[in-house]
């Protein structure tokens with residue numbers, strides 16, 4: 344296939360720059376502990392300095408991959424599919440999620456919300472970033488809000504973001520991994536004083552799994 348044809352397919356979302364895919368246990372948030380197949384799509388320009396997948400940022404280093412292959416493969420592993428990245432919403436998620444749903448699979452997304460919400464999702468984890476704030480509509484649709492806490496100011500940011508979410512949205516504070524020893528006591532204290540929040544840990548890192 345010619346380069347332009349591939350780019351056209353990527354633009355439509357029928358090909359996606361695939362970084363990796365793996366069957367594991369969802370480590371974070373509401374579905375923590377649940378087996379799920381992860382599809383990690385390349386490309387992100389949000390630029391979180393503590394991002395734990397910086398290799399995902401440059402989309403050009405990840406091969407444009409036919410979503411039909413991705414979906415056929417995913418279906419052999421799990422009925423719960425987590426789409427993450429990179430920032431999956433940099434791409435049109437309509438074709439991928441439609442194909443996953445046609446196979447009867449549950450579609451979950453991990454997103455910063457920095458780009459327009461596309462796709463048909465059973466579960467939306469919104470993890471907003473100060474550098475590039477979410478676009479309006481996703482706050483109404485998010486099932487969980489997961490704010491990463493790197494310092495004290497992130498608790499103020501967390502409250503600002505929570506104020507924008509819908510009433511059913513489950514609220515999580517998750518320690519930034521590299522400073523976990525410092526921020527976990529702060530998060531624990533904050534959650535006990537403000538019990539509308541829950542703690543989320545990156546449990547897969549404790550379990551030594553992907």
Ligand SMILES: C[S@@+](CC[C@H](N)C(=O)[O-])C[C@H]1O[C@@H](n2cnc3c(N)ncnc32)[C@H](O)[C@@H]1O
Nearest residue numbers: 393394395428429430453454455470518519520
């Ligand atoms: C790598 S991101 C990819 C999805 C999307 N770009 C986002 O940020 O939501 C997946 C999840 O990991 C979180 N995350 C990334 N780096 C982290 C770190 N160093 N410590 C804790 N959580 C982190 C993000 O906030 C997000 O909830």
Ligand SMILES: Nc1nc2[nH]cc(C(=O)O)c2c(=O)[nH]1
Nearest residue numbers: 368369370371427453547553
């Ligand atoms: N096990 C596991 N759970 C996760 N939850 C969110 C992840 C992500 O990177 O989006 C992630 C991940 O990379 N691994």
Ligand code: SF4
Nearest residue numbers: 387389390391394429
């Ligand atoms: S938005 Fe997500 S993928 Fe992008 S830099 Fe931040 S944590 Fe990493």
Ligand SMILES: [Mg+2]
Nearest residue numbers: 395396427553
């Ligand atoms: Mg991760």
